[in-house]
Amino acid sequence: MDMGSDGDLPRGVALAWGVAANPQRGPKRELSLEGIVDAAVQIADADGLGAVSMSSVATALGYTTMSLYRYVSAKDDLILLMQEAGIGLPPIAAGKTERWREGLTQWYRATLAVYDVHPWLLDIPVDSEPNTPNNLAWLDAGLGALAQTALPQTARVSAMLALSGQSRWEGQILRNQAANVIPSETLAELITPEQFPFLAPAIAAGSFTDGESEAFEFGLLRILDGLEVHMAELSAGRPGTVAQPDPDREFAKDENVKKTAARVKEAEAKLRDARQKQREAVTKARERSRA
């Protein structure tokens, strides 16, 4: 099989689109990409993404490790295809709707449902905007819910981006609810009101540990509210955002970020050097006292 990047597409992506040169010459293939991905997904469902190795997948299929490389050029390809298979297609419901809040909420719920079925999806790092059919279908579905709103195209995409991030975040945190075993009393001892003036009262009020799920519900509602007022302002022909941040102060995005990044970097370097010197001093003192 060609396996070289098809046109301009990275190999894995090309496979996901089903755009891949199929060979004619050699022996009939005994395996199939579909079957391999299915097997890998089942392993991940059962024992997590960490249990998915070229060897474990091959063994599950009754073939040798290296045989997989005739179908997939690297493990990363397999992971990409697993992601695409795992995310699947969004529930058909989508379509245009006048009730965009309901549409987006259900879109959001649906993503959570998928993360519930395939938690390992959250272990796959996102390394670009969606490029593959199913992922784009989810985006499309979300945009559908916004199709009848006053938002311009760009804003719709941005809104879906924000929502995607939020649902992924919720999925990640909720998944590890159980793993978070530090007893709140212990934590309360460490979190003194002097060191954490604003956090300590929050913990005292019990607002930290309980109600994870409701916390995310709050976030979702805020985003939806934010979209709603924004739409209202747009419809009213007004500029755009409630309480536009003051442009005079050092507030503009990129400069601010770059500037503080530089400051952080410098401060860290200074600290690190100081620590380094102290360590060296200690070592020398020890050596001297030994001689």
Next chain:
Amino acid sequence: MDMGSDGDLPRGVALAWGVAANPQRGPKRELSLEGIVDAAVQIADADGLGAVSMSSVATALGYTTMSLYRYVSAKDDLILLMQEAGIGLPPIAAGKTERWREGLTQWYRATLAVYDVHPWLLDIPVDSEPNTPNNLAWLDAGLGALAQTALPQTARVSAMLALSGQSRWEGQILRNQAANVIPSETLAELITPEQFPFLAPAIAAGSFTDGESEAFEFGLLRILDGLEVHMAELSAGRPGTVAQPDPDREFAKDENVKKTAARVKEAEAKLRDARQKQREAVTKARERSRA
């Protein structure tokens, strides 16, 4: 060194709090936790988290791989400490402020700056709420910006949770801007208006590829707007959210998610079995025709 979990804290977390039984008996220690973490951070800064191995860190320090295990009980501990060191303390600015929007915006910018300095932070999976001093300090700083608002404690924590997720998301996506090399023409060919009725026009409008950074700015502003209207409603003594979603429909969170999850799971199993059977049929047909 004891290295056993100190009290109820996982070892790594105990180390981060500086709560760790220090040994008295044996030879003086030549290395230090600080030094090890510093070295690891520098490697990650230079070549990414993937370049951080027990061996690479030890070599950088001029010691053997196994020596590190006298300071850290597993690589995961080291990663946790790297995270804590990398995130550092939030800029002092924080504190109470009447201008919560500005406070949160700067908090958000500051996190992005940190991700800019230590992109590898985004490669470390989040597997619990923050437990370590620096991470809690960031939370505390964020809560400080909300201290003079009408939000109850729980809502403040929830708001910070949402904001944290969003900044992490932005950091992750922006970092890989460069890696996303699929030419938009190629993508445009694949994304047909029939298959992607809502996405296709968005791409045609150029709303997909350009302006990543502004897209996230939009998201941030929506969250802030959402918080603002929520505060306003609270101050006005009204219930809570603009256009509360209809509770009659199948809309409540957990049931809905669980239900669709079950549906997804079933549908997938069915599909998978069908594919499996077809594959077997093909194989058998081949064998028969061969005999």
Next chain:
DNA sequence: TGTTAACTGTGTACGGTCTACACATTGTTT
């Protein structure tokens, strides 16, 4: 003041990861 016991850094070894490459075999094309 020995003696004991704890702790140090080191070296070896094991099981695991991904994948490059040579190999005989199978099937199509010429």
Next chain:
DNA sequence: AAACAATGTGTAGACCGTACACAGTTAACA
């Protein structure tokens, strides 16, 4: 029939994290 491409396999190499035994160093206890 010959040429050639594609298949699945086996070997081997370069890494990874870490369990464990070892000799040497230091403090605490008899």
